[in-house]
Amino acid sequence: MTEQTGPLPVVAIVGRPNVGKSTLVNRFLGRRAAVVQDTPGVTRDRIAYEALWNGKRFTVVDTGGWDPRASGLGASITRQAEYAMKTADVIVFVVDSQVGATDTDLAAARILRRSDRPVILVANKVDDERSESNAAELWSLGLGEPQPVSALHGRASGDLLDLVLEAVPEAPREQEEEGGPRRVALVGRPNVGKSSLLNRLAKDERSVVDSVAGTTVDPVDSIVTLGGEEWRFVDTAGLRRKVNTASGMEYYASLRTEAAIQAAEVAVVLLAADEVVSEQDQRVITQVIEAGRALVIAFNKWDTLDEDRRHQLEREIERDLARVKWASRVNISALTGRGVDKLAQHLREALASWETRVPTAELNTYVRALVQETPPPARGGRAPKIKYLTQADVRPPRFVVFSTGFLEAGYRRFLERKLRERFGFHGTPIEISVKVREGRGNERSRG
CATH class of the missing domain: 3.40.50.300 (P-loop containing nucleotide triphosphate hydrolases)
Structure with a gap:
């Protein structure tokens, strides 16, 4: 198989807690992965995973759930949905078909309808044909045909992956040049x-x-x-x-x-x-x-x-x-x-x-020396190794770290500080996400 070069297309999984997002992420990956829990305060520390289906590689990001009981519900939904709209090539919106469309789902759907990215609506927890009528009710969200799946049992997950890959653009989306002031x-x-x-x-x-x-x-x-x-x-x-x-x-x-x-x-x-x-x-x-x-x-x-x-x-x-x-x-x-x-x-x-983009070679020459001098701390008795970095996007600059394991938030802040010292980025936030690539014999789950 020809190795894909450059940034991989990004598929963002969005939805409320407990609708089965993490189960769907694991189904996409074909294994149980260390999916970050929806813990308050760590929603911005997302981990991306590399998936492979029918010879095509892509990145899966679980954006974390929003809590309808939390204060500022509207802002919470907006942040998650806007994050997906900003960074993903395809958005997979997961709804619990057994519960039906909640107010939270409706609010998220209103935001996602404005997206210029393809949005695939997933009616999860459809375990048999009798449950499919529940899925049909989700047409009311205005996001097109609901795709009935069971992430837990794998029912129709292959069809869903085919649909996701059909929606993925030939190349990851570049920011369009916009004219005018x-x-x-x-x-x-x-x-x-x-x-x-x-x-x-x-x-x-x-x-x-x-x-x-x-x-x-x-x-x-x-x-x-x-x-x-x-x-x-x-x-x-x-x-x-x-x-x-x-x-x-x-x-x-x-x-x-x-x-x-x-x-x-x-x-x-x-x-x-x-x-x-x-x-x-x-x-x-x-x-x-x-x-x-x-x-x-x-x-x-x-x-x-x-x-x-x-x-x-x-x-x-x-x-x-x-x-x-x-x-x-x-x-x-x-x-x-x-x-x-x-x-x-x-x-x-x-x-x-x-809008600054750092050349990959220059980026990695700097980071290799940095990591050699200050390696990431061990977690659970094993120190993750950083393989390389790539800049996945601009507006704002977004970096993906390819690592053998989870990188603590403190170390990601350290990397951000050092990238700023070396390359400037004065006046812009920068985002650093981690893509875990587990080696052979290193498939155990890390929570």
Whole structure:
């Protein structure tokens, strides 16, 4: 068989907990694999597995379940479904046919219907012909024909794999080149000066472009000239979607922020320099990182600070924004216009990093030396070996580590820090996932 080169196509498995995602992943792989548990706090530490069917290799990713009892249900569903839409070539959406379509499934289906990726709807736990009528009811999700399977018993799993491979593109999806001005989300908690900044940027030249479809009240975007270049500032002020799980104005604000970030390529998170960095500020920054967008942090009202407050702010930044040391930072005053022109250069730098691709040879030469000096720690008495790295994607840069075993989150953070030291990536999040390739005689499950 000819060895496939380059990044493998990615198949993302999404759905609620306990619908049989992990069982389906194992069925795709043809063995019991070390599928990460749906444990709160580790949903971003995903492990990818390489699968082989009819001579074709592809990557299977279990995105982890969302918990309908957790607070911020809508945001949780959105993060998982958007992650799949952003990184996968094919999305497999698993629903428990015995339970039927829940509110959570319906909410996820609404998001997945917007995807430009192929979505295959799987009605799991159809163990016999009598159960197939349950599967037929899932047409109501609006995702086409439900595919009845039993992941546990293997019923129709071969047909499903054939269908998945038919949907896989000839080559993994490359980001399409998009013309027109770069898209910027201006986000931040209320009263930090977003409107003042947008008005300052727009001056009297504000022009309205095509409205964005799909919202109850269609928001409009603004084209502004900054640093001699046109930028498209995404405006979500019109978003007033009614959501069952809404809990007050803060939820609506969060939803509008999420929509703006998803529609943009780079986000400017505006913070008030004369106030401490709040939990709400942190949440907005987290939304940008989890959406995989380039990030510029702008401190507004800088002109109002005295020397003491500036020193104090530096200490707060060191303490509260330590996890985003890589973010581009600029000090501005929306009121006076001071420093606003510098925004353009920060936006350009962040976007350039967001689209950076490191040559594989250069990447591996660096990482081999790094791993030799600091190998990954042993887990369960056995130290995993890193075989090689590849950059699977850009916008944001996404790296896949081929390893003989699970890599602890701490070691992945170490790799990220070192990649940033060597290759920059100033102003962009980077994602590192692990692809476990077990050698012969090393097939035991690792939880």
